[in-house]
Amino acid sequence: MSDAKIKNPQIAEEAADWAVTLDADDLSSNQKLKLADWLLESPRHVEELLIAATLLDAFDGVDADKSRSVDALISSLPTEVVSIVQDAQQSPRNDDAVSSDVPAPRLPWLQWVGVGAAASMALAIISLAVAPQFAARSIDGVQIANTSNDGSSGFATKLGEQRKMTLEDGSIIHVNTQSEVVIRYEEHQRVVELLRGEALFEVAHNPDRPFRVIAGDTIAEAIGTTFNVYRTGDQTTVAVIDGKVAVMTEKDFVSAVAPDGVAAVDIGRTDDGRLLLAAGQKADITPQAKTVRIAAANVKAVTSWRVGQLIFEGDSLAEIAKQFNRYNRTRIVIADDRLASTEFSGVFDADDPESLIEFLELADNIRVDRHSSGVIKLSPR
Secondary structure, eight states: OOTTOOOOHHHHHHHHHHHHHHHHSOOOHHHHHHHHHHHHTOHHHHHHHHHHHHHHHHTTTTTTTOOSOHHHHHHTSOHHHHHHHHHHHHOOOOTTTSOTTSOOOOOGGGGGTTOOOOHHHHHHHIIIIIHHHHHHTEETTEEOOOBOTTSOEEEEOOTTOOEEEEOTTSOEEEEOTTOEEEEEEOSSOEEEEEEEEEEEEEOOOOTTSOEEEEETTEEEEEEEEEEEEEEETTEEEEEEEEEEEEEEESSSOOEEEOOTTOOGGGSEEOTTSOEEEETTEEEEEEGGGTEEEEEEOOHHHHHGGGGTEEEEEEEEHHHHHHHHHHHOSSEEEEOOHHHHTOEEEEEEETTOHHHHHHHHHTSTTEEEEEOTTSEEEEEEO
């Protein structure tokens, strides 16, 4: 899976619709604006539209009057292509789970056969109708949202969506699903406010212009580093991947609680009293409880979301369900407190809750109920 991307069939379907619309006729002004807005939602939208337009272009002029069946078209393809298609259609399935009359998997691109394509038209629409808006809403050519009157910029990601931003100083922000950030560059500091969700920061070092991330009452200041900030409810977790991060709260500074076996004197502090986290450490900050819990960070697990994975090591089922629900429309609900506290370990694709459910179905003590509404209920067996 490519970096910082989660597979999203809905985006591919929307891109296919836009490609067909582009191919059919010239877009109206209103359609161009809608396309521009859709493209500006994510760089992934641009990629998918170009892929869809390229596929259309590949089939330009093939059976334009749609007189040939799909089977006939498949049989006319080169041998090396036929074998791939037939393998996809004829691959064996579990006879206990799927009956023999279940149709073969659909190949979505086949519905485009016979439609004249125009990848060049798509590129022209993007460059002529959309490029000015990209220029007005980007930093170093990477998309961000509208810029306000005070010079700040920001955007929010949708369910299952991730984005990457390169800032004017070379710093990079990776923004996870259902997250919102605001960026404000001032004369003597660089400020990013994480309003909700999660982001990973690769900070370009500049001691004369500190890089600070604000998440609620928590302020994390980078000291030439890479770190992850996850804000959920009234808690913020700061995990350091590389370098060091100074942490404090806007309220009275809270007490620090070291993990078992770590003496209080081992917790680093800056000259002004802020906590100093080193690479491989994390701080769970709950200002209302006036505590900061320091622990070792599982760096691989913390950063796995960037490649579309979720890594769990002795996590509660409640936490696992919570993480899957961040990325998917399928909702996992746990009906029993004791079951919710049961711990599991594993590595899963973030956009594949079915893999988790199939894993849990193997457990003797868990009952899985699937509902047509998309809710999956877990209860004791």
